[in-house]
Amino acid sequence: MQRVCQLGWLIVIVGFAVEGSPAFGQALRDAESRDGMVVAVSPDAAAVGAEILQQGGTAVDSAIATAFALAVTHPSAGNLGGGGFMLVYPGDGSPPLMIDYREKAPLAAEREMFVDNNDTHTHPYVGVPGTVRGMKLAHELYGSLAWRALVTPAVALSRDGFEIHVGLAAELNRELGRSTNDEFRRVYGKPDGSDWAVGDRIVLSDLAATLQRIADDGPSGFYAGKTAELIATEMKAGGGLISTDDLLRYRARVRQPTRCRFRGYEVLGPPPPSSGGITLSQMLGIAAQFDLRRWGRWSVKTNHVMIEAMRRAYANRAMYLGDPDFAHIPKHLTSVDFAKYMAGTIDMDQATPSHLLGPPLTEPDESPQTTHFSVIDRDGMAVSNTYTLEASYGSGIVVRGAGFLLNNEMGDFNRRPGVTDTKGSIGTVANEVRPQKRMLSSMTPTIVLKDGKPYLITGSPGGRTIINTVFCVTLNVLEFGMSAREAVDAPRTDHEWFPDRVRFMGADDPEHARLVEQLRQLGHTIVDTNSQGDANTILVSDGSFIGAADYRYGAAIAPGGNAD
Template sequence: MAAAGLPYPGRMLHLRLLCILGAAVLVAAPTSTAQGRRDATSSEGMVVTISPDASEVGADILARGGNAVDATIATAFALAVTHPSAGNVGGGGFMLVHPSDGSPPVFIDYREKAPLSSTVDMYVDGGSRKSHRFVGVPGTVRGLSLAHEIYGTMEWAELVEPAVKLARDGFVIHANLARSLNLTLLVSHNDEFKRVYGRADGEAWEAGQRLVLTDLGETLARIRDDRTNGFYAGKTAELLSAEMERGGGYVTLEDLARYRARVRTPIQFRYRGHDVLSAPPPSSGGITLAQAMQMLEPFELRKHGRWSPAANHLIIEAMRRAYAERAAHLGDADFVEIDPKLWSAEHARDLAKSIDPEKATPSAEIGPPLTLAKESKETTHLSVMDASGMAVSNTYTLEAGYGSGVVVTGAGFLLNNEMGDFNPEPGVTNDNGRIGTAANLIAPEKRMLSSMTPTIVTKDGKVVLVTGSPGGRTIINTVLCVTLNVLEFEMGIREAVDAARMDHEWFPDRLRLMGADDENEKLAEALRAMGHDVRSSRGQGDANSILVDPAGVLRGAADDEYGAAVALPKK
């Protein structure tokens, strides 16, 4: 499909090495990079992820007859080994599943929870988020297990074993992972992190060397053999509890035993004849996405062209209003009543009435009041489809890069620092982006608000698009940009993923636009003339996506920093 309007400014080539993993018969020859193929199409299934090794794991599961959920579980455990800054067993996330048998889509919420000893003002005095104190109760293992209970077709042990092998035998690291580890080791204050992820000789990592994670392999083996009891009880739980006591953290054996993942109903709305399915609370992603897209639909953006100042001004104003609503109303639906009208088309139209098509609205004029008194970008997203058309959009995280930076002594896995995603100071909302509204204040066993936005678009019951991204609060706007590029501007998936992105979050009252000081300079100047404070951004998210064309062919585009690979299963 060709993009409407002006040609899109391509994203800077130095930002990303792009990868795609396809599982099945290759329909069209993919292009290649030094580290692997950049694009692929498939008639049988596809897994799109940031890590070549983890992608290979998912491809093999599909080749062995596993479905999209089986492949997602195996890939997620493999990412806990090969992508340590965000892949995890010590964090949490969300999985959106669209079955191919006509049954309703399901959203699996395995977001972390606040420990039982949490208090509303426990972080008012601040403190380093790279510490035991900011660890929430992990949800990943429970979430993946619940997904398997509902949809799994292969044995659990078969799905976890590849990750066990990767950890025990080691894997060859690439240049970007070597650089990431070396930088993190320089600033880490955690001795166990240095022991587990540092070289034995104290030298810096180099591409092509093998990283072996023996303790993590043993933890994964316990999960393989005992499912959730291999993490939330027994030796692993005891090691985690001891780590908390040693570092002044709050997660206890009781917290671990009580944790459960939840099945929820996805947020669903219509756009241009398509059904868009996305994340419900405790994620803010689906509602914020619904508000922004439904505000924009009546404006007929395509008539202006994707890179016109008029279209981009309207997109920014929709972002601004949707994020103001996010700050005012959204939190864990188990603790806060979320009004369904928030994602209705009528409410979006009411919000859009205040948009001036000629000039920017100051953020201080909308949203909750400011008072006088940041999510991290280190998350990872994978998109999966199998031969039957079953689709999975999964986003999970440790929060900051490498989470809390704390490795559980003797267990080899990193812990999250998700407690920093709660509103830390009751009543304080300021123009620097700090939110102090009531919906996301800390409470025992409450799930902290997230921006993760795993999204699936369908038409007439068939999957059209599977997408999502890391990027903290930028996630929603990355998904918005990619989804608009496909549904509104009729771009193909490579063009939609590569196109420049932008981000406005209500406060701070500024727009981050990729390439604003070079390839998008003219657009940036036009937006400034309309009253927008435009800053240049060199990158935003990693939108690992799959588009299904009208003939039913899957077209995938990965958008990652860590390597590139197309892995086809050996039939």
């Protein structure tokens, strides 16, 4: 279904997708505005972000308000108890920067603590949350409205409640059916014990109180005082490691974004501990060595090169990337010469077996339940933000009395040092567990500049598929001239080095049958996948902001004034 809501001079176009219903996705239209735009997975959160723009807030103000609102309305990934990355293009002549608010390992963490512990839905898998510190750092750097004004809308949503849509109803009912956490069932269960239905209203009183402390006291309302004590008590009760000292020590970091050139555009991405920017830069660098535009988007040559670029970049990702405060990251990984070298190793007549690129390593699975949103304001400040709890609903642990979910991000470390195999273990040093270390991530918030100004703002959830989703969307626009809608809707491919196979959205679609068969003849193993990512995207064209919400999961576009 689709509904259009008038919010003063803002129009919110809301679409909820039904899985396996491409017809609906095709009907979901773009939105266009010259006064700013928010594209996010939750209609209520997008509306909150749009209202902040209406009040004269910056894109960062809007992003902060959207993030806190998502912690209420999109509990599977929106969060207070997780972390992520915010890429900011200031628009005032100062350089872009990345705010790294990725979670950290607690002080008591040990290198081999997970060797015999594979249950990621337990307290030891919770990393020190970074979201609140990250939002506050962004506000200190680029905020214009009062902090309280950015958090209060989320307080109201949780205190007064909000209507549940079809996707959230199904999610909550599923999670409640399998949860073993008493507090999760108390906080998110329907008061009468029945299943949630579309249109029901959910009230989250404990979360409202936690958000109010954050509104009143900033990060001290989370990392100290009552909330911190509640977190520490929860950890102690469940055998977790986070202490009040861990919380007091946590700081978000300002880092320089990765930069690469592609066809005259400049592509900005997240640096380590995200692997997204370096890996995306490598894939674009390889693609730049071939005339893909002449071959066409759906030619076998183009798709062969894209797959081989993914294969090589992901091999380097696994072997070299981690928290730069603990691991040395080779500088040559993003050089043009290295991209040319990797391109030269591609055999256009056959697929390269992945084991030839290095030892047969794979990595711990990253959950696809992350969320991404894109924001731009009328003055050209742009924000690309991706954050997560890791698995859907994180650890599934709700802090007793505080009403919010905790992450299970510690599972993104290499859990078995020195042990590598083809079944999901990698033992390289760069991403081993260390106290106060940030775990490697695939989150890839991206901003593409044209003539030094934002042209494309994109990103995605999807675990390790994230980088390949962003690669596909970016290439669709920059190389093949697709519109935002076309770029987001197009089928996506995914190759992660190991396992040595290609996931192709719509591989069983007759439209792509010939391409799939040609790729198989080259030696690629092709498997079909129903979905990959949620690329909520903004494209800037002739001064207009064109939003493309990804129909695959349902999303909201909140454009400012004069929306078409």
